[in-house]
Amino acid sequence: MQFFITKIKDLNVEVYNLNTIVVGSGAAGFNAADRLYNYGQKDIAIVTEGINQGTSRNTGSDKQTYYKLTLAGEENDSVLEMAKTFFAGGSMDGDIALTEAALSAQSFYHLVDIGVPFPHNRFGEYVGYKTDHDPRQRATSAGPLTSKLMTENLEEVVKEKNIKIFDGYQVISVLTDENKEKVIGILALNLNNLEDKNKRYTLFNCKNVIYATGGPAGMYATSVYPDSQTGATGIALEAGAMGKNLTESQYGIASIKFRWNLSGTYQQVLPRYVSTDQSGNDEREFLEKYFEDPGKMLDAIFLKGYQWPFDPKKVHDYASSIIDILVYNETVIKGRRVWLDFMKNPSWSSDEEGNLDFSILGQETYEYLDNSNSLFGMPIERLAKMNQPAIDLYQDNGIDITKEYLEIAVCAQHNNGGLHANLWWESNLKNFFPVGEVNGSHGVYRPGGSALNSGQVGSTRAAQYITANYQGDPLELEEFLDSAKAEIVKKVNLGEKLANNLSDSSNVLEIKTKIGQRMSKIGAHIRSLKSAERGIRDSKNDLDNLFKNSELSSLRELSLAFQNYDMLITQYVYLSAIKDYIEKGGISRGSYLIYDSDGELPIDDLDEKFRFKAGNDQLNNKIQRVFYEGNSCEFNWDQVKEIPQDDNWFENVWNKYMKGKIIK
Numbered sequence: 001m002q003f004f005i006t007k008i009k010d011l012n013v014e015v016y017n018l019n020t021i022v023v024g025s026g027a028a029g030f031n032a033a034d035r036l037y038n039y040g041q042k043d044i045a046i047v048t049e050g051i052n053q054g055t056s057r058n059t060g061s062d063k064q065t066y067y068k069l070t071l072a073g074e075e076n077d078s079v080l081e082m083a084k085t086f087f088a089g090g091s092m093d094g095d096i097a098l099t100e101a102a103l104s105a106q107s108f109y110h111l112v113d114i115g116v117p118f119p120h121n122r123f124g125e126y127v128g129y130k131t132d133h134d135p136r137q138r139a140t141s142a143g144p145l146t147s148k149l150m151t152e153n154l155e156e157v158v159k160e161k162n163i164k165i166f167d168g169y170q171v172i173s174v175l176t177d178e179n180k181e182k183v184i185g186i187l188a189l190n191l192n193n194l195e196d197k198n199k200r201y202t203l204f205n206c207k208n209v210i211y212a213t214g215g216p217a218g219m220y221a222t223s224v225y226p227d228s229q230t231g232a233t234g235i236a237l238e239a240g241a242m243g244k245n246l247t248e249s250q251y252g253i254a255s256i257k258f259r260w261n262l263s264g265t266y267q268q269v270l271p272r273y274v275s276t277d278q279s280g281n282d283e284r285e286f287l288e289k290y291f292e293d294p295g296k297m298l299d300a301i302f303l304k305g306y307q308w309p310f311d312p313k314k315v316h317d318y319a320s321s322i323i324d325i326l327v328y329n330e331t332v333i334k335g336r337r338v339w340l341d342f343m344k345n346p347s348w349s350s351d352e353e354g355n356l357d358f359s360i361l362g363q364e365t366y367e368y369l370d371n372s373n374s375l376f377g378m379p380i381e382r383l384a385k386m387n388q389p390a391i392d393l394y395q396d397n398g399i400d401i402t403k404e405y406l407e408i409a410v411c412a413q414h415n416n417g418g419l420h421a422n423l424w425w426e427s428n429l430k431n432f433f434p435v436g437e438v439n440g441s442h443g444v445y446r447p448g449g450s451a452l453n454s455g456q457v458g459s460t461r462a463a464q465y466i467t468a469n470y471q472g473d474p475l476e477l478e479e480f481l482d483s484a485k486a487e488i489v490k491k492v493n494l495g496e497k498l499a500n501n502l503s504d505s506s507n508v509l510e511i512k513t514k515i516g517q518r519m520s521k522i523g524a525h526i527r528s529l530k531s532a533e534r535g536i537r538d539s540k541n542d543l544d545n546l547f548k549n550s551e552l553s554s555l556r557e558l559s560l561a562f563q564n565y566d567m568l569i570t571q572y573v574y575l576s577a578i579k580d581y582i583e584k585g586g587i588s589r590g591s592y593l594i595y596d597s598d599g600e601l602p603i604d605d606l607d608e609k610f611r612f613k614a615g616n617d618q619l620n621n622k623i624q625r626v627f628y629e630g631n632s633c634e635f636n637w638d639q640v641k642e643i644p645q646d647d648n649w650f651e652n653v654w655n656k657y658m659k660g661k662i663i664k
């Protein structure tokens, strides 16, 4: 790595020259750096806005899942079978599905070898369980904090190798050559030195960028992503990276004060759902009104436990996702607050003393509670019996659910779509590799746990490709600056205008809230053509006027101003993708509902907004791709690639491998 100082306008700007920059310090970013080093590319560094930020390190769930090839027992499994499972999720290319399956065991064992405590039996078999959209038992878990453990172990091996980490550097631009064909570096705000204008900006002149910036979390107000994750998809789209399947995200019920998925036992103990007005008064058990009988209501709550994401296929006939709709109806349409009460049983199904009538439960619910010796008492007592750590977790985070209600909402959780890349995880922009959640490798549905697998596989593939094909030095400094000058000057000008006009008041947080509320209301699990069109207009208008309208009271807020810029581009493109999808005839699927005047209302009393059509979506064998062009978006729809059937004759593959013809 070489270091220079250059002049941009009247500012000194630090420039680092090196082969590869990895952006992001989540599970995908750390793995990319570790793999590059192991494969022999050591002229590398990690750039992160905050080493402890991001989803991997700061999230979890009841039993946080890692999806892998079957590695235990007698169940038949194969790379091809696993690829078929991914592919069956819809709108996913077969070559990517095959690659994610092929590298599954390698990626998993790497994590095992560096110390992630995935459980195995005494013979060394890594046993599994069945997760959602999983025809086998491929899931495993290292507990509620699997992704945190992965990140910490990966960080440790990266630090042992003395790989340089630029901590506190927020990327504000992905820099390309003049033809926008390849990436040549990045521009970052140095958050550690914002006060010093000669240290405020840093340039990285590099041959390759592995982009592991995570999901576009900051775009939503109602979210179970950790607070510290914002995302940086917008600036990659701005640079010319193609987006893919941007319509596909996952939403579900979570607590909002301490952000945590309310899946598993939290639902299976049958808590009481109540809503109140904004000040906590006027309490109502709002679910009752919509169900035919209390048994059906309890069964729907129970099933939420392992049918966690909202799914329009599970709405009719009082299936589990009707609960998400009713929660949204209370919070967004009626403007009330919704809570889970674990202290009392739902009153509709209880006697005067509050004892639940278990005889009204459906067979599955009854048997589960019976097998768990939990056909007794109040929800909190059942939870203590089945999963005491679930109570302790909230206690540790300042919420005592043995004594207080837990506030909930339907929250954004994961983006299946994202930036496009090929089977080496290289984008349409050469030398640019989106890996982890920012990469849109998945389609409509995906097995639980496959996000973490995908992040490990993608970062490994990118590292393999770079080491095999893109060794060497970056551009000469002068050529780099010449090529990227226009973009660098544009961003520095925007930043300096704000920095030189600090005011007494600030509105950047307010702008962030507005962006988030818009997306949670119209671009999350309840969508319509009309609202998408309105959202596109509003986000474009906000984007065009962002820097004119932003008021900063301190230089620290430069970070948020640039994040707002990124989020508005992201929002504009994501909402445009929703509009395009609906105009192509796309119907409710995955984890969202689309208003359709010819559809059906799941329950008569519900708001017209929830009228929709579900069924087999003819677009499930197509992939929507998008280019952001500043004032508009250009969309293409491609047929999915089938799972390839390559020549796997050993001698032939070996031959090609020895001649270096595989990693091409």
Ligand SMILES: Cc1cc2nc3c(=O)[nH]c(=O)nc-3n(C[C@H](O)[C@H](O)[C@H](O)COP(=O)(O)OP(=O)(O)OC[C@H]3O[C@@H](n4cnc5c(N)ncnc54)[C@H](O)[C@@H]3O)c2cc1C
Pocket (backbone or CB within 6 Å): 023, 024, 025, 026, 027, 028, 029, 047, 048, 049, 050, 051, 053, 054, 055, 056, 057, 059, 060, 061, 063, 064, 065, 066, 067, 147, 169, 170, 171, 172, 212, 213, 214, 215, 224, 225, 226, 228, 229, 230, 231, 232, 260, 261, 413, 414, 435, 436, 437, 438, 448, 449, 450, 451, 452, 453, 455
């Ligand atoms: C509640 C919840 C439960 C989940 N459960 C599961 C599960 O059970 N199984 C599963 O497979 N997946 C699960 N997921 C999804 C999975 O955790 C994430 O997809 C994954 O951790 C993302 O990892 P990543 O490395 O791609 O990104 P992240 O871990 O989000 O890291 C992104 C990094 O990029 C940095 N960054 C972002 N923007 C910039 C910028 N402009 N400049 C510099 N740095 C930047 C961030 O600070 C961070 O370090 C869950 C997600 C949530 C929210």
